[in-house]
Amino acid sequence: MQYCNRCGLPGNTPHIQFNHEAICQFCQDIPTVNKYQEDRKKALLHFETRMKEISLGHGPHCLVSWNGGQHNSYLIMRLKEEYNLDIVAYTLDNGFNATWTFESMRALSESLAIDHIIIKPRFSMLKQLILSNIESESTLNPDTLTNAGICRLCKLLIRSIGLRLALQYGVSTIIYGWPTEIDAAGYLQTTPQKLHHTLQKQLTLLGETTQLSNYLLAPEDMKSHSKSIYETWPLSFLDYDEKATLQRLNTLGWHAPYPPDSRQPYCWLKDFANYITMRQTGYNPYALEVSQQVRQGRITREEGTQHLQYKPSPEVIAATQAKLGIFERIKLDQDSANFAGEHLSRRNNNLYPTEYEHIED
Numbered sequence: 001m002q003y004c005n006r007c008g009l010p011g012n013t014p015h016i017q018f019n020h021e022a023i024c025q026f027c028q029d030i031p032t033v034n035k036y037q038e039d040r041k042k043a044l045l046h047f048e049t050r051m052k053e054i055s056l057g058h059g060p061h062c063l064v065s066w067n068g069g070q071h072n073s074y075l076i077m078r079l080k081e082e083y084n085l086d087i088v089a090y091t092l093d094n095g096f097n098a099t100w101t102f103e104s105m106r107a108l109s110e111s112l113a114i115d116h117i118i119i120k121p122r123f124s125m126l127k128q129l130i131l132s133n134i135e136s137e138s139t140l141n142p143d144t145l146t147n148a149g150i151c152r153l154c155k156l157l158i159r160s161i162g163l164r165l166a167l168q169y170g171v172s173t174i175i176y177g178w179p180t181e182i183d184a185a186g187y188l189q190t191t192p193q194k195l196h197h198t199l200q201k202q203l204t205l206l207g208e209t210t211q212l213s214n215y216l217l218a219p220e221d222m223k224s225h226s227k228s229i230y231e232t233w234p235l236s237f238l239d240y241d242e243k244a245t246l247q248r249l250n251t252l253g254w255h256a257p258y259p260p261d262s263r264q265p266y267c268w269l270k271d272f273a274n275y276i277t278m279r280q281t282g283y284n285p286y287a288l289e290v291s292q293q294v295r296q297g298r299i300t301r302e303e304g305t306q307h308l309q310y311k312p313s314p315e316v317i318a319a320t321q322a323k324l325g326i327f328e329r330i331k332l333d334q335d336s337a338n339f340a341g342e343h344l345s346r347r348n349n350n351l352y353p354t355e356y357e358h359i360e361d
Ligand SMILES: [Zn+2]
Pocket: 004, 005, 006, 007, 008, 009, 023, 024, 025, 026, 027, 028, 291
Protein backbone atom coordinates (compact mmCIF):
# COMPACT_ATOMS: atom_id res chain seq x y z
CA MET A 1 0.00 0.00 0.00
CA GLN A 2 1.11 3.57 -0.68
CA TYR A 3 1.62 6.02 2.21
CA CYS A 4 1.91 9.78 2.13
CA ASN A 5 5.57 10.76 2.21
CA ARG A 6 4.90 13.56 4.62
CA CYS A 7 2.18 12.43 7.06
CA GLY A 8 2.08 8.66 6.52
CA LEU A 9 -1.64 8.59 5.68
CA PRO A 10 -2.34 5.21 4.09
CA GLY A 11 -3.58 4.77 0.54
CA ASN A 12 -6.82 3.12 1.71
CA THR A 13 -8.06 6.42 3.19
CA PRO A 14 -11.34 7.24 1.44
CA HIS A 15 -10.94 9.88 -1.31
CA ILE A 16 -7.19 10.10 -0.84
CA GLN A 17 -5.21 11.57 -3.73
CA PHE A 18 -1.44 11.52 -3.99
CA ASN A 19 0.56 13.87 -6.21
CA HIS A 20 3.64 12.77 -8.19
CA GLU A 21 5.77 13.10 -5.05
CA ALA A 22 3.42 10.82 -3.10
CA ILE A 23 2.12 13.71 -0.99
CA CYS A 24 -1.56 13.46 0.00
CA GLN A 25 -4.04 16.26 -0.67
CA PHE A 26 -4.29 17.08 3.06
CA CYS A 27 -0.56 17.79 3.19
CA GLN A 28 -0.73 19.80 -0.03
CA ASP A 29 -3.54 21.95 1.32
CA ILE A 30 -2.32 22.59 4.81
CA PRO A 31 -0.98 25.71 6.29
CA THR A 32 2.60 25.34 7.44
CA VAL A 33 3.47 23.73 10.78
CA ASN A 34 4.06 27.24 12.11
CA LYS A 35 0.50 28.22 11.38
CA TYR A 36 -0.70 25.19 13.34
CA GLN A 37 1.54 26.07 16.21
CA GLU A 38 0.19 29.60 16.19
CA ASP A 39 -3.38 28.27 16.26
CA ARG A 40 -2.58 25.95 19.13
CA LYS A 41 -0.91 28.73 21.05
CA LYS A 42 -3.99 30.86 20.54
CA ALA A 43 -6.28 28.06 21.71
CA LEU A 44 -4.09 27.44 24.75
CA LEU A 45 -4.00 31.10 25.67
CA HIS A 46 -7.76 31.34 25.44
CA PHE A 47 -8.12 28.20 27.54
CA GLU A 48 -5.73 29.40 30.23
CA THR A 49 -7.51 32.73 30.53
CA ARG A 50 -10.81 30.93 30.93
CA MET A 51 -9.43 28.48 33.53
CA LYS A 52 -7.91 31.32 35.55
CA GLU A 53 -11.21 33.17 35.44
CA ILE A 54 -13.33 30.26 36.63
CA SER A 55 -10.83 29.23 39.33
CA LEU A 56 -11.48 32.59 41.04
CA GLY A 57 -15.18 31.88 41.51
CA HIS A 58 -16.64 29.54 44.08
CA GLY A 59 -16.64 25.86 43.24
CA PRO A 60 -17.29 23.53 41.69
CA HIS A 61 -15.60 25.21 38.74
CA CYS A 62 -16.08 22.69 35.97
CA LEU A 63 -17.26 19.28 34.90
CA VAL A 64 -14.72 16.98 33.29
CA SER A 65 -15.59 13.82 31.38
CA TRP A 66 -13.37 10.92 32.42
CA ASN A 67 -12.85 7.57 30.74
CA GLY A 68 -10.04 6.44 33.04
CA GLY A 69 -7.50 6.14 30.20
CA GLN A 70 -4.05 7.64 30.43
CA HIS A 71 -4.49 10.86 28.48
CA ASN A 72 -7.84 11.71 29.99
CA SER A 73 -6.54 11.00 33.51
CA TYR A 74 -3.52 13.15 32.82
CA LEU A 75 -5.83 15.98 31.81
CA ILE A 76 -7.76 15.71 35.09
CA MET A 77 -4.51 15.75 37.04
CA ARG A 78 -3.27 18.80 35.20
CA LEU A 79 -6.52 20.70 35.59
CA LYS A 80 -6.33 20.13 39.31
CA GLU A 81 -2.63 20.65 39.88
CA GLU A 82 -1.82 23.37 37.38
CA TYR A 83 -5.06 25.32 37.24
CA ASN A 84 -6.20 24.63 40.77
CA LEU A 85 -9.75 23.84 39.76
CA ASP A 86 -12.50 22.41 41.91
CA ILE A 87 -13.47 19.53 39.63
CA VAL A 88 -16.50 17.33 39.32
CA ALA A 89 -15.41 14.44 37.09
CA TYR A 90 -18.00 12.18 35.52
CA THR A 91 -17.82 8.86 33.75
CA LEU A 92 -20.27 7.24 31.39
CA ASP A 93 -20.08 3.52 32.18
CA ASN A 94 -21.12 1.99 28.89
CA GLY A 95 -20.61 -1.55 30.20
CA PHE A 96 -17.32 -1.97 28.35
CA ASN A 97 -14.91 0.07 30.44
CA ALA A 98 -12.04 -2.13 31.61
CA THR A 99 -12.05 -2.99 35.33
CA TRP A 100 -8.65 -1.41 35.87
CA THR A 101 -9.98 1.99 34.80
CA PHE A 102 -12.39 2.10 37.75
CA GLU A 103 -9.70 1.09 40.23
CA SER A 104 -7.39 3.71 38.81
CA MET A 105 -10.07 6.40 38.79
CA ARG A 106 -10.91 5.71 42.41
CA ALA A 107 -7.26 6.00 43.45
CA LEU A 108 -6.66 9.13 41.40
CA SER A 109 -9.84 10.91 42.46
CA GLU A 110 -8.88 10.30 46.09
CA SER A 111 -5.29 11.51 45.57
CA LEU A 112 -6.46 14.63 43.79
CA ALA A 113 -9.42 15.27 46.07
CA ILE A 114 -11.99 15.57 43.32
CA ASP A 115 -15.59 14.46 43.10
CA HIS A 116 -16.38 11.63 40.75
CA ILE A 117 -19.79 10.68 39.42
CA ILE A 118 -20.31 7.42 37.55
CA ILE A 119 -23.39 7.18 35.38
CA LYS A 120 -24.41 3.76 34.18
CA PRO A 121 -27.50 3.81 31.98
CA ARG A 122 -29.36 0.52 31.78
CA PHE A 123 -27.38 -1.81 29.59
CA SER A 124 -30.34 -3.19 27.63
CA MET A 125 -30.97 0.29 26.24
CA LEU A 126 -27.33 1.02 25.42
CA LYS A 127 -27.02 -2.38 23.81
CA GLN A 128 -29.95 -1.62 21.56
CA LEU A 129 -28.42 1.70 20.51
CA ILE A 130 -25.01 0.14 19.95
CA LEU A 131 -26.43 -2.70 17.88
CA SER A 132 -28.46 -0.40 15.68
CA ASN A 133 -25.23 1.47 14.91
CA ILE A 134 -23.26 -1.67 14.15
CA GLU A 135 -25.91 -2.77 11.73
CA SER A 136 -26.15 0.56 9.99
CA GLU A 137 -24.83 0.77 6.44
CA SER A 138 -21.64 2.69 6.98
CA THR A 139 -19.61 2.84 10.17
CA LEU A 140 -17.44 5.64 8.85
CA ASN A 141 -18.41 9.30 9.02
CA PRO A 142 -17.70 10.54 5.47
CA ASP A 143 -16.86 14.07 6.65
CA THR A 144 -14.49 13.38 9.49
CA LEU A 145 -13.46 9.81 8.51
CA THR A 146 -13.86 8.78 12.13
CA ASN A 147 -16.12 6.09 13.58
CA ALA A 148 -19.61 7.13 12.57
CA GLY A 149 -21.58 5.01 14.96
CA ILE A 150 -20.43 3.64 18.25
CA CYS A 151 -17.78 6.11 19.44
CA ARG A 152 -19.85 9.01 18.21
CA LEU A 153 -22.80 7.67 20.17
CA CYS A 154 -20.83 7.58 23.43
CA LYS A 155 -19.40 11.06 22.84
CA LEU A 156 -22.87 12.48 22.22
CA LEU A 157 -24.15 10.78 25.35
CA ILE A 158 -21.23 12.14 27.36
CA ARG A 159 -21.91 15.66 26.10
CA SER A 160 -25.64 15.36 26.74
CA ILE A 161 -25.16 13.99 30.26
CA GLY A 162 -22.52 16.66 30.87
CA LEU A 163 -24.97 19.38 29.93
CA ARG A 164 -27.54 18.08 32.37
CA LEU A 165 -24.99 17.77 35.18
CA ALA A 166 -23.66 21.25 34.42
CA LEU A 167 -27.08 22.78 34.96
CA GLN A 168 -27.62 20.73 38.11
CA TYR A 169 -24.30 21.90 39.55
CA GLY A 170 -24.65 25.46 38.29
CA VAL A 171 -21.43 25.03 36.31
CA SER A 172 -20.84 26.64 32.90
CA THR A 173 -17.62 24.93 31.82
CA ILE A 174 -17.52 21.33 30.55
CA ILE A 175 -14.16 19.84 29.68
CA TYR A 176 -13.84 16.71 27.55
CA GLY A 177 -11.06 14.16 27.55
CA TRP A 178 -10.71 13.56 23.82
CA PRO A 179 -9.28 15.80 21.09
CA THR A 180 -11.86 17.91 19.32
CA GLU A 181 -13.37 16.94 16.01
CA ILE A 182 -15.35 20.12 16.11
CA ASP A 183 -13.47 23.35 16.18
CA ALA A 184 -9.87 24.40 15.65
CA ALA A 185 -10.22 26.93 18.47
CA GLY A 186 -10.72 24.03 20.86
CA TYR A 187 -13.96 25.30 22.35
CA LEU A 188 -17.61 25.95 21.66
CA GLN A 189 -19.82 28.36 23.51
CA THR A 190 -23.57 28.46 23.24
CA THR A 191 -26.78 28.54 25.23
CA PRO A 192 -27.93 25.34 27.00
CA GLN A 193 -31.05 25.38 24.79
CA LYS A 194 -29.10 25.43 21.55
CA LEU A 195 -26.61 22.83 22.73
CA HIS A 196 -29.38 20.55 23.91
CA HIS A 197 -31.16 20.90 20.61
CA THR A 198 -28.02 20.12 18.57
CA LEU A 199 -27.07 17.09 20.64
CA GLN A 200 -30.61 15.76 20.62
CA LYS A 201 -30.79 16.07 16.85
CA GLN A 202 -27.53 14.20 16.37
CA LEU A 203 -28.52 11.49 18.84
CA THR A 204 -31.79 10.94 17.04
CA LEU A 205 -29.86 10.30 13.84
CA LEU A 206 -28.06 7.49 15.63
CA GLY A 207 -31.18 5.68 16.74
CA GLU A 208 -34.36 5.59 18.75
CA THR A 209 -33.64 7.77 21.77
CA THR A 210 -36.93 8.06 23.66
CA GLN A 211 -35.55 5.84 26.42
CA LEU A 212 -32.65 8.22 26.85
CA SER A 213 -34.83 11.00 28.22
CA ASN A 214 -33.97 9.98 31.80
CA TYR A 215 -30.42 11.07 31.17
CA LEU A 216 -31.02 14.13 29.06
CA LEU A 217 -32.04 17.64 29.86
CA ALA A 218 -35.73 18.40 30.17
CA PRO A 219 -37.04 21.78 28.92
CA GLU A 220 -37.88 22.88 32.47
CA ASP A 221 -34.22 22.37 33.53
CA MET A 222 -33.16 25.10 31.14
CA LYS A 223 -35.39 27.87 32.39
CA SER A 224 -33.33 28.62 35.47
CA HIS A 225 -30.00 28.74 33.64
CA SER A 226 -29.22 31.96 31.88
CA LYS A 227 -25.47 31.55 31.44
CA SER A 228 -23.99 30.10 28.27
CA ILE A 229 -22.25 26.74 28.29
CA TYR A 230 -18.58 26.58 27.41
CA GLU A 231 -17.33 23.24 26.11
CA THR A 232 -13.64 22.65 25.55
CA TRP A 233 -11.32 19.86 24.35
CA PRO A 234 -7.87 20.71 25.78
CA LEU A 235 -6.19 17.54 24.52
CA SER A 236 -6.32 19.20 21.08
CA PHE A 237 -3.84 21.86 22.10
CA LEU A 238 -2.11 20.96 25.40
CA ASP A 239 1.44 19.66 25.14
CA TYR A 240 2.47 16.70 27.20
CA ASP A 241 5.30 14.26 27.59
CA GLU A 242 3.90 10.71 27.61
CA LYS A 243 6.63 9.22 29.79
CA ALA A 244 6.60 11.92 32.44
CA THR A 245 2.80 11.82 32.41
CA LEU A 246 2.74 8.12 33.14
CA GLN A 247 5.22 8.43 35.99
CA ARG A 248 3.32 11.23 37.65
CA LEU A 249 0.02 9.37 37.30
CA ASN A 250 1.56 6.24 38.82
CA THR A 251 2.71 8.14 41.89
CA LEU A 252 -0.91 9.24 42.37
CA GLY A 253 -2.24 5.70 42.25
CA TRP A 254 -3.32 5.51 38.61
CA HIS A 255 -2.14 2.27 37.03
CA ALA A 256 -2.83 0.63 33.70
CA PRO A 257 -1.88 -2.93 32.89
CA TYR A 258 1.60 -2.27 31.58
CA PRO A 259 2.29 -1.73 28.78
CA PRO A 260 -1.13 -0.18 28.19
CA ASP A 261 -1.65 -2.33 25.13
CA SER A 262 -4.32 -4.04 23.12
CA ARG A 263 -4.93 -6.77 25.72
CA GLN A 264 -6.55 -4.35 28.15
CA PRO A 265 -7.76 -1.20 26.40
CA TYR A 266 -9.62 1.26 28.64
CA CYS A 267 -12.76 0.85 26.55
CA TRP A 268 -13.41 -2.45 24.87
CA LEU A 269 -16.20 -1.02 22.79
CA LYS A 270 -13.86 1.51 21.23
CA ASP A 271 -11.56 -1.27 20.07
CA PHE A 272 -14.55 -3.17 18.78
CA ALA A 273 -15.75 -0.11 16.88
CA ASN A 274 -12.33 0.26 15.25
CA TYR A 275 -12.34 -3.38 14.38
CA ILE A 276 -15.73 -3.16 12.70
CA THR A 277 -14.81 -0.04 10.74
CA MET A 278 -11.53 -1.56 9.62
CA ARG A 279 -13.22 -4.73 8.58
CA GLN A 280 -15.92 -2.91 6.64
CA THR A 281 -13.69 -0.36 4.98
CA GLY A 282 -10.11 -1.58 5.41
CA TYR A 283 -9.36 1.87 6.78
CA ASN A 284 -8.22 2.66 10.33
CA PRO A 285 -10.62 5.35 11.66
CA TYR A 286 -7.77 6.97 13.58
CA ALA A 287 -5.55 7.40 10.52
CA LEU A 288 -6.74 10.91 9.72
CA GLU A 289 -6.44 12.12 13.31
CA VAL A 290 -2.95 10.65 13.59
CA SER A 291 -1.86 12.14 10.25
CA GLN A 292 -3.20 15.48 11.44
CA GLN A 293 -0.92 15.28 14.48
CA VAL A 294 1.99 14.60 12.14
CA ARG A 295 1.06 17.62 10.01
CA GLN A 296 0.86 19.73 13.15
CA GLY A 297 4.35 18.63 14.12
CA ARG A 298 3.13 17.06 17.37
CA ILE A 299 4.40 13.59 16.54
CA THR A 300 6.77 12.29 13.87
CA ARG A 301 5.67 10.36 10.81
CA GLU A 302 7.29 7.24 12.30
CA GLU A 303 5.43 7.63 15.60
CA GLY A 304 2.20 8.07 13.66
CA THR A 305 2.80 4.94 11.63
CA GLN A 306 3.49 3.07 14.85
CA HIS A 307 0.19 4.24 16.41
CA LEU A 308 -1.65 2.84 13.40
CA GLN A 309 -0.05 -0.58 13.78
CA TYR A 310 -2.24 -1.09 16.83
CA LYS A 311 -4.68 -3.94 16.43
CA PRO A 312 -7.49 -4.81 18.82
CA SER A 313 -6.91 -8.08 20.64
CA PRO A 314 -9.04 -11.05 19.57
CA GLU A 315 -10.03 -11.64 23.21
CA VAL A 316 -11.41 -8.13 23.51
CA ILE A 317 -13.36 -8.47 20.28
CA ALA A 318 -14.76 -11.85 21.27
CA ALA A 319 -15.78 -10.69 24.75
CA THR A 320 -17.44 -7.56 23.36
CA GLN A 321 -19.35 -9.58 20.79
CA ALA A 322 -20.49 -12.00 23.47
CA LYS A 323 -21.76 -9.20 25.71
CA LEU A 324 -23.64 -7.62 22.82
CA GLY A 325 -25.22 -10.98 22.00
CA ILE A 326 -23.74 -11.03 18.54
CA PHE A 327 -22.66 -14.19 16.84
CA GLU A 328 -20.96 -14.42 13.52
CA ARG A 329 -22.34 -15.78 10.35
CA ILE A 330 -19.35 -17.48 8.90
CA LYS A 331 -17.97 -17.09 5.43
CA LEU A 332 -14.60 -17.91 3.94
CA ASP A 333 -12.49 -14.79 3.75
CA GLN A 334 -8.78 -15.39 4.09
CA ASP A 335 -7.79 -11.73 3.66
CA SER A 336 -9.87 -10.52 6.54
CA ALA A 337 -8.57 -13.35 8.66
CA ASN A 338 -5.22 -11.60 8.66
CA PHE A 339 -6.73 -8.86 10.73
CA ALA A 340 -7.61 -9.44 14.35
CA GLY A 341 -9.69 -12.50 13.72
CA GLU A 342 -7.00 -15.15 13.81
CA HIS A 343 -8.46 -16.87 16.83
CA LEU A 344 -11.88 -17.02 15.26
CA SER A 345 -10.60 -18.29 11.96
CA ARG A 346 -8.58 -20.97 13.69
CA ARG A 347 -11.53 -21.97 15.76
CA ASN A 348 -13.75 -22.09 12.75
CA ASN A 349 -11.37 -23.88 10.47
CA ASN A 350 -10.19 -20.85 8.55
CA LEU A 351 -13.60 -19.38 8.30
CA TYR A 352 -14.03 -15.79 9.17
CA PRO A 353 -17.07 -13.78 10.23
CA THR A 354 -18.29 -11.34 7.66
CA GLU A 355 -21.76 -10.55 8.88
CA TYR A 356 -23.43 -9.90 12.17
CA GLU A 357 -26.68 -11.17 13.41
CA HIS A 358 -28.28 -10.26 16.64
CA ILE A 359 -29.60 -13.11 18.77
CA GLU A 360 -32.96 -12.28 20.27
CA ASP A 361 -33.06 -12.95 24.00
ZN1 LIG B 1 -0.05 13.59 3.86
